[in-house]
Amino acid sequence: MREVVLPRVGTVAAWRREARALAQDGVPAEAVLWSRGEGAQDLFAGARPVAAPREARRLSLPKAAIQTIETALCHSDPERFARAYRLILRLSAREVMWGDRADRDVRTLLEQAKAVGRDIHKMHAFVRFREVEGEGERRAFAAWFEHDHPCLERGAPFFAKRFGDMDWVIATPDLTARFTDGTLRFEETKAPERPPEDATEELWRTYYASIFNPARVMVKAMCAEMPRKYWKNLPEAELIPSLIDGAEARVRAMAEAQPAMVPDRRALALRDHAARVLAKPGADGPVAALAADLQGCTRCDLCRHATQVVPGEGPKEAALMIVGEQPGDHEDLKGRPFVGPAGQVFDRAAALAGVERSAAFVTNAVKHFKFLARGRRRIHQRPDAGEVEACRWWLDLERELVKPRVILAMGATAAEALTGSGKHIARRRGRAELLEDGTEMLLTWHPSYILRLQDKAAQARAEAELVSDLALARSLSEAGR
Amino acid sequence: MAKRTLSEKLAILSDAAKYDASCASSGGERRDSRDGKGLGSSGGSGICHAYAPDGRCISLLKILMTNFCIYDCAYCINRASSRVERARFSVEEVVHLTVEFYRRNYIEGLFLSSGIIRSPDDTMADMVRIARKLRQEEGFRGYIHLKTIPDASQELIDEAGKYADRLSINIEMPTETSLKELAPEKNAVGIRKSMADVRLRREESRTGKSWRGKRPARFAPAGQSTQVIVGADTANDRTILTQSSDLYASYGLSRVYYSAFSPIPDPARALPLKPAPLKREHRLYQADWLLRFYDFGVEEIGGTSGMLDLDVDPKTAWALEHREFFPVDVNRAPREALLRVPGFGTKTVGRLLAARRRGLVRYEHLKAMGAVMKNAQPFIVAGGWSPRGMLETEHLRARFAPPPEQMALF
Secondary structure, eight states: OOEEESTTTTTTHHHHHHHHHHHHHHHHHHHEEOOOOHHHHHHHHTOOSSSOOOOOOOOOHHHHHHHHHHHTTTTSTTTHHHHHHHHHHHHHTTTTTOOOOTHHHHHHHHHHHHHHHHHHHHHHEEEOOOOEEEESSSSSEEEEESSSOHHHHHHHHHHHHHHTTSSSEEOSSSEEEEEEEEEEEEEOOSSSSOOOOTHHHHHHHHHHHOOTTTTTHHHHHHHHOGGGGGGGGGGGGGGHHHHHHHHHHHHHHHHHHHHHHHOHHHHHHHHHHHHHHOOOOOTTTTHHHHHHHTOOOOGGGGGGGGGOOOOOSSOTTTTTEEEEEEOOHHOOOOOHHSSSSSHHHHHHHHHTTOOOOGGGEEEEEOOOOOOETTTTTTEEOOOHHHHHHHHHHHHHHHHHHHOOOOEEEEEEEHHHHHHHHOOOHEEEEEEEEEEEEEEEEEEEEOOOHHHOOOOHHHHHHHHHHHHHHHHHHHHHHHHTT | OOOOHHHHHHHHHTTTTOOOOOOOOOSSSOBBOOOOSSOOBOOOOOOOOOEETTTTTTTTEEESSBBOOSSOOOOOTSEEEEEEEBBEEEOOHHHHHHHHHHTTTTTTTEEEEEEEEOHHEEEEHHHHHHHHHHIIISSSSEEEEEEOOOOOOOHHHHHHHHOOEEEEEBBBBBHHHHHHHTTTOOOOOHHHHHEEEEHHHHHTOOOOOTTOOOOOOOTTTTEEEEEEESSSSSSOOOHHHHHHHHHHHHHHHHEEEEEEEOOOOOOTTSSSSSSOOOOHHHHHHHHHHHHHOOOOGGGSSSSSTTSSSSSOOOOHHHHHHHHGOOOOOOOTHHHHHHSSSSSSSHHHHHHHHHHTTTTTOHHHHHTTTOOOHHGGGGGEEETBOOOGGGGGOOTHHHHHOOOOOOEEEE
């Protein structure tokens, strides 16, 4: 039996030398006892032939095999030297084909080479340098790394290629690699040297925490690629538990914050448009300027049938805005709001309530007349939700421009345009509602509804209610003046 | 506004960059710094230096130069109307961070993107300045990925390609209509044109031969890539994959990245509130692989609905729908047929073809070759193995799909 003790530094090269010599001597695989480590300084001390040499063997191996075998020799399995020697003898004797995974030695060796390859890859990934005091002009860095397999010698040349302009040390429990002035040396590690903290690590942790997306937590995927055993030497790893714990709360906070903060594009564009009108009001003031913008509106199909658009009218400083449904037959012809029969009802009620019409801003939810042509008559049609939505743009612009204290909505359509719902007018009227932007809104009957009522008593009651709502709107708009 | 510290800027500008999926640092020119005059190396396969708890790898310092932006793309956290905190790095700060992180082996290089400030040309010029300083003054030989800005001038793109390993421009949406809707300032034709330009430049720059006999491109040697956001509009998987296969074919892209739309803080109203399932993103990547390495056609993927099956991977889904194609005899079938077997990857097939020359391939050999036998079993015939009735059973799908779950009662 021959005993071969390989040195800790230069293990693979020593194995290659020994294996070649043993094969030359014709020593069979089972007659060698391989080990690595103690007493390795005196290389050839115990290497006296014990059994009589058999026939000398010439080694001939495929090129790919040599690379892979040398990688596999960096595995931690104590059997690796014997297996590799056995395999090269068998390969040379053509007892087995290289790459034949059906053979157990080949398969184990390929698997071990893969494991070592992975370990080296992880070393390239997870070594973390810390800057230390340098001796010469070159900056100096040091790292402590713990690997599964003694593969530093195979993995370190990568760092020499990458960090050619600095001096560095990588210490592992097994060996230490020192790169000084362009030369790479290895030595046995005497005591673990962990370099002190580095200020840049704090920046790195900041980056690590910020690049993490809490909306997609996949801890399993992370641990598969960055197993926990490496964490203790990674400066960023200490953040992981808190990042995972906090993720759910952050996502929830994101979801809850959504309704409150929607600076949607429409609102922005609206503010833009209003600002433009205010900036260049023209000769007749901003209200007229907005009315001019309104002329060309084709936001819905109503413009194709109506005579003209009917913009709101009133002073820009009005504290009270009154919103009706849409222009009627007369309004469409004259181009002014509330001038037909319904307008007369409105004027009468306003006078009773003490509302000065010229001081309020009077407008409609929809600015074009919608009708059904029947012979020589135009029959009023209620605007549908799409038309109300399309025209809300202009109503919102008027609100943006006038910024009234109180809005009086007359009828379901106006309520729909302002609050999104035109239901339950009877129940909602007479009480103030708060709009999204904080403006107070009152709901009341539409004057044409009063006109349509057949029952005289009901008509009188509704008209009285309209008057009282108008009066309430007036007093609210004057409050705090 | 008070001046922000480097750390605050880093937090804001890396937070803003995290919605870009790409982190590849592979391919490209082989460089190293053995000569002791520079810093860094690249070429070969990239390295993932860390993983975040979201399962994504961290290989590059992925930051925005600035998150101020004059564009208003609905899906983007940095759009003009968003109320996120804004910050801007100086050229020196980006260079400092890249070099210091690189020296400590935290990263493979830099992935620099930016919001658009002032004009596309101004923005691109600043980004090019960063890349130039890294390469020329710092002797940086690591990986640089620059996002090109739509509508930047040709000279700037040319210079960017000289310093960067990879250039990319995001196509963002699967269809032109949704791009118009969600990113009104961007235009699909402009994006495609700039991809076409990069391809042309790359082809022009292929002079000389590498030791492998290939002609490497000097211009953006690691190629170009793009990203599509999945689930922000209504496009189905086939539409998305059709666009990808067009892009691969037309502009020789290295990768198309799929990013499942995830809700961003301060979202625009035009967006869905719910995130797209991450599974969908995963299935799209699988399908993308089938297109590129497994000779599948777009029309073969996704069944009749045009959506990928979330329960079963696309290759298995195809196999379940085309049972007449199976079983495949591993000892006789051509490469194309072997590639269609669930559980066989390209490596397994390569090993299998090599092993066939040595003799009969038996069932137990296949596992050693890396095949996933649990998936392959019903679809193959091998030495000592026949699936018998397995292929015909109605329950075959149940072998692959996750077990049905009881719906929550409350």
